[in-house]
Amino acid sequence: MKLSLAASVIANVALCTALVCLVTFGGRLGAPVASRTMAFSRTVTPAPTFRSAVANAYCEEVVDPTRNVRYETMSYMPDFNERDQEAQVNYMIRNGLIPCIEFDQQGVTFRENSRMPNYYDGRYWTMWKLPMFGATDARQVMQEVRECQRNNPKAYIRILGFDNIKQVQCMGFLVAKPSGGYY
Numbered sequence: 001m002k003l004s005l006a007a008s009v010i011a012n013v014a015l016c017t018a019l020v021c022l023v024t025f026g027g028r029l030g031a032p033v034a035s036r037t038m039a040f041s042r043t044v045t046p047a048p049t050f051r052s053a054v055a056n057a058y059c060e061e062v063v064d065p066t067r068n069v070r071y072e073t074m075s076y077m078p079d080f081n082e083r084d085q086e087a088q089v090n091y092m093i094r095n096g097l098i099p100c101i102e103f104d105q106q107g108v109t110f111r112e113n114s115r116m117p118n119y120y121d122g123r124y125w126t127m128w129k130l131p132m133f134g135a136t137d138a139r140q141v142m143q144e145v146r147e148c149q150r151n152n153p154k155a156y157i158r159i160l161g162f163d164n165i166k167q168v169q170c171m172g173f174l175v176a177k178p179s180g181g182y183y
């Protein structure tokens with residue numbers, strides 16, 4: 001046991017020595033000594049930085065914090081047209097999510113009834129009818145969105161996708177906002 005441990009230590013020392021020689025002399029081990037001139041330099045160059053075009057554009061963007069409200073994940077993308085919205089709803093249905101339509105007059109959380117920590121009004125939106133458990137096509141959902149818009153012309157409207165097994169909201173996006181509203 002002691003002999004195999006000693007052999008292992010000697011092999012590791014030999015490998016480390018070889019690695020140090022390789023790093024120190026580069027690939028020039030067989031070169032004549034005259035060509036092995038070492039040049040030492042004290043100058044340190046800074047590491048190159050990488051900034052994407054998106055990062056550069058974001059750094060140059062001026063943001064108005066009072067009008068920079070975002071709704072769900074999709075609000076950072078360009079506005080969806082009806083075809084894009086139908087594609088998202090079809091994605092929900094294909095993945096077994098239950099579409100649900102909600103609306104709200106303000107669209108943001110606010111404090112009106114209490115100043116207690118973690119209490120916000122406007123956290124929950126009003127559900128339009130019941131979740132659409134039997135929906136098989138995005139056109140059915142978009143028809144309900146149009147009906148919700150007719151009945152609530154000054155409201156923010158969003159479509160949510162619920163997982164009925166896990167009992168959680170998995171996705172959601174804004175489909176309508178009142179004219180002159182935030183976002």
